[in-house]
Every structure is written in C-alpha cells, then in structure tokens.
Amino acid sequence: MNTELKMKRCGIIITYRCNLKCKLCTAYSPYYKKPPHFSYESLALSIDKYFSMVSFVDKFTVSGGEPLIHDELEKIMKHLLEYSNQIGTIEIITNGTIVPKISF
Structure with a gap:
C-alpha cells in the first residue's frame, strides 16, 4: 500500500491585512x-502539520491580504523552506506595491 500523499496545489494565508x-x-x-x-x-x-501528512506538493502559495506586510515573513519563509524537499514551487502572491526587505 502506498502511503504517500501528493498534492497539486496548496496555500496558506498569513494575514488579511493589506495596504x-x-x-x-x-x-x-x-x-x-x-x-x-x-x-x-x-x-x-x-505548516508542520501539513507536511507531516503531505509528502509532496507541486505548488505552495503564501498569500493574504498583502503577505509582504507581515512583520515575520522572513521567519515564516525560512520555516517553510525547511520543507523544500517536499515542495516543487513556492509562490508569494502580492499586490506588487511593496519592495520586500527580506532575503531567504
């Protein structure tokens, strides 16, 4: 029996705040x-609970509101990247009005 769970897409909303x-x-x-x-x-x-159940997701989306205004975005992204071997692509959906101040 194959116990792997593979998903096409999934996402997480980190804030509903927006500029x-x-x-x-x-x-x-x-x-x-x-x-x-x-x-x-x-x-x-x-994120931990999700990746304890899902072995691989093709595309994982981080969105909001405007995710670039979250004061802990860098920390969130670094945590998400701990599961990079279980993720094909990570995308951040933004309204494009803020220049990111982070590097990860």
Whole structure:
C-alpha cells in the first residue's frame, strides 16, 4: 500500500491585512473591521502539520491580504523552506506595491 500523499496545489494565508482597499478584493480584506493576522507560531504549526501528512506538493502559495506586510515573513519563509524537499514551487502572491526587505 502506498502511503504517500501528493498534492497539486496548496496555500496558506498569513494575514488579511493589506495596504490597499480594492473593492473586488478576493480575500475580502477591506471588509474586516480587524483583519486576521496570524502569528509565526500558529503558521509554523500549520505548516508542520501539513507536511507531516503531505509528502509532496507541486505548488505552495503564501498569500493574504498583502503577505509582504507581515512583520515575520522572513521567519515564516525560512520555516517553510525547511520543507523544500517536499515542495516543487513556492509562490508569494502580492499586490506588487511593496519592495520586500527580506532575503531567504
């Protein structure tokens, strides 16, 4: 019996905070009174649980809101990269208005 679980795509929303207020936002970020913003600890736990069950994912997406405003993005990405042997491609979906201040 093959116990490997392979996925085509998966993603994680790290924050619903955003620096824009787009009327047709697909994450509904402008409509939250207090947009959820997830801690590194909770995100790391979710990532750990995911990769304990999934042996490989072709594409893993980090998104939001605007993920580049998360103050722990570098730490989150470094944690995610610990599973690089289980990930084909990592993408970050951004609105393109912020220049990243991180290197990983």
